[in-house]
Amino acid sequence: MSINFSLVLPCYNEEKNIAFLCDEFLSLPMDDYKAELILVNNGSEDRTQDEINKAIKKNNSKSIVIKLVNISKNKGYGGGIYEGLKNASGEYIGWAHADLQTPLKDFLKLYKLIRDKKNILGKGFRINNRGFDGIVSRFHETLASVILGTKLREINAQPKIFDRELMKYFKDIPFKWTTLDTYIVYTCQKKNIQIETIDVVFNTRKYGQSKWKNNFINFITHIFFNILYLFKLRFSKNNYDAK
Numbered sequence: 003m004s005i006n007f008s009l010v011l012p013c014y015n016e017e018k019n020i021a022f023l024c025d026e027f028l029s030l031p032m033d034d035y036k037a038e039l040i041l042v043n044n045g046s047e048d049r050t051q052d053e054i055n056k057a058i059k060k061n062n063s064k065s066i067v068i069k070l071v072n073i074s075k076n077k078g079y080g081g082g083i084y085e086g087l088k089n090a091s092g093e094y095i096g097w098a099h100a101d102l103q104t105p106l107k108d109f110l111k112l113y114k115l116i117r118d119k120k121n122i123l124g125k126g127f128r129i130n131n132r133g134f135d136g137i138v139s140r141f142h143e144t145l146a147s148v149i150l151g152t153k154l155r156e157i158n159a160q161p162k163i164f165d166r167e168l169m170k171y172f173k174d175i176p177f178k179w180t181t182l183d184t185y186i187v188y189t190c191q192k193k194n195i196q197i198e199t200i201d202v203v204f205n206t207r208k209y210g211q212s213k214w215k216n217n218f219i220n221f222i223t224h225i226f227f228n229i230l231y232l233f234k235l236r237f238s239k240n241n242y243d244a245k
Contacts, residue, residue, distance in 0.1 A: 005067070006093055007113045007163065008038040010086030011100040013054070014076060015046045018209040019102050020053035024061070024068060026106050032065045035113075039068045041100070042086040045076030080185075081177030087169065096124070096163030103204045109161040115198055120167065123190045126159040126202035135204075142228065146184055149232040152191055158183045159202060168195065174238070179224060181231045188235060 011023060020041065027039050043051045054070045061068045071089050073082065083097045094113055098104040104126070112124035132139070139158060147154045158180060171193055176185055190197055 004036060004093075005038045005091040006035045006117075007109075008040055008090035008092030008095045009106070009109050009161070009163075010040045010042060010083055010090060010095070010097040012042045012044050012079065012082030012086065012097065013046060013050050013100045014044045014082070015048045015050060016100045016209075017046070017049040017053045019100055020050065020057055022102060023100060023106070024057040028061065028063055028066055030107060030110050032110075035065060035110075037066045038090065038092050039066060040071055040086045040090055041068065042071045042073065042082045044073050044078075044082035044085075078178035079180050080175055080182035083182060084175050084177065090166070093166060094163055095166050095169075096161055098161035101207045102209070103207055104160045104202070105205070106161075108200065108202050109163060111200055112161060112163045112198075115200065116163065116165075119196075120165055122164065122196045122198060123168070123186070124161075124163045124198050124200070125156075125187070126161055127156045127199040128159045128204050129201045130203045132204055142184075145229060146188075146232055149229075150184075150188055150236050152188070154184070154187060154191075156199075157187050159204075161202075162186065171195070176231060179227050179231065181228060181235075184228075184232070185235060 009027070013020070024039065041054045043054060051070070051072060058068045058070060069089065071085050073085055077085065086097065087095055094117065096109065098106065098109055108126055116122045116124040143154050143157050146157060162183070171189055172186065176182055187197070
């Protein structure tokens, strides 16, 4: 069947979330849409792959396909998403988090906002107070705006969705750390690609924990390499002139 849109969810040790994610997506009011849910098992060390396979076998929806993309060794945040996007069949493709912080209904809402439009990126804009996480986000977007020389807000807010033709602009997707979202938003700005946003609320994570936020050394290392990447992106030889 023809797929209207594909949602990629990168999963690292998310076994407790898989059933909830699939049930949430399957409960969305699809109308006449055909959708694809791509769960990327990004080198998980728990039973994430088993839970995804169980969800695939359980799925009896006629409008939604659930697909597993299995990566034996973790490829990083961006690497997991990229593998999912490569395997996506939808006319519109994008991603969100698999930690239940991002309501999947927002992905459908964004699709309805940008469907039938080309050269457009749809993304979330977080409006709730997220405590320390919010402070880290403000710090990152301030640094990114200064280093890259352009105003960037809510860079890492999910979900994100765009028509698959935009992939031709994303030739140097970063795999490690959490730099993918910065790269995508920055590239769209430099290419004069329209960016549409919707207000979203991030929920509190119920299961598992971040690989970098809950360890001081990992946190500092994460910030350091993100800053290095910003300078690399700023002075990249890639031609970011609008076309």
